[in-house]
Amino acid sequence: MLDFLPETAHVARTRTGGSRRPRRLVDRRVEITGPTDKKMTINALNSGPTCGWRTSRTPTPAVGHMITGQLNLKDALDRTIDFRSADGKDYALGPDGELATIVVRPRGWHLDEKHILVDGKRASGSLVDFALYMAAGAQRQLDKGKGPTSTWPRTKSHLEARLWNDAFNLAQDALGISRGTIRATVLIETIPAAFEMEEILYELRDHSAA
DSSP states (O other): OOOOGGGHHHHHHTTHHHOOGGGTTTOSSSEEEEEEEEHHHHHTTTOOTEEEEEEOOOOOOHHHHHHHHHHHHHHHHTTTTHHHHHHHHEOOOOOOSSOEEEEEEOOOOOOEEEEEETEEEEEEEHHHHHHHEEEEEEEHHTTTOOOOOOSSSSSOOOOHHHHHHHHHHHHHHHHHHTTTEEEEEEEOOHHHHHSSHHHHHHGGGGOOOO
């Protein structure tokens, strides 16, 4: 039977996880989810600063779909993205005003990236998606007074949060940005995670958004 973890009971009691949320994540009255094709990217970001856009992409064997999504995010941050539909309708980012907050959702841990090998083995799809966005988008977000924001699905354990926290620190150190810059929201979509929510917040510490 599932139950709260006795070995981490002190963490759950002290509620030590999490830190003050950055301005971009204080007012989150609306959150939408959608793929990173051009039309969706433009419409989502035009929703305004009180909206968070949680990116998603159905994994397919074609690596082009994943890379195109990353390029669309980069172009959106540069405000160079545009799109014309088959019926001739044009889509573009609004010229004024603050855009919605991008909340990047990498693939789950159970998915790999067959096009990238590390020591002869397929790379983690989660880490590939996260690393590509950080390399292309982190500084662009910071230059706009925001910062990289992430979320991930189907968490089962605080140990997964610990792994992500390590990845966040490695990425920030490699890119020369301060630790705690990345903020993450954990989706509680599994029953085991519901018994470890305080532990998950504790493991993320300064990277926790919710």
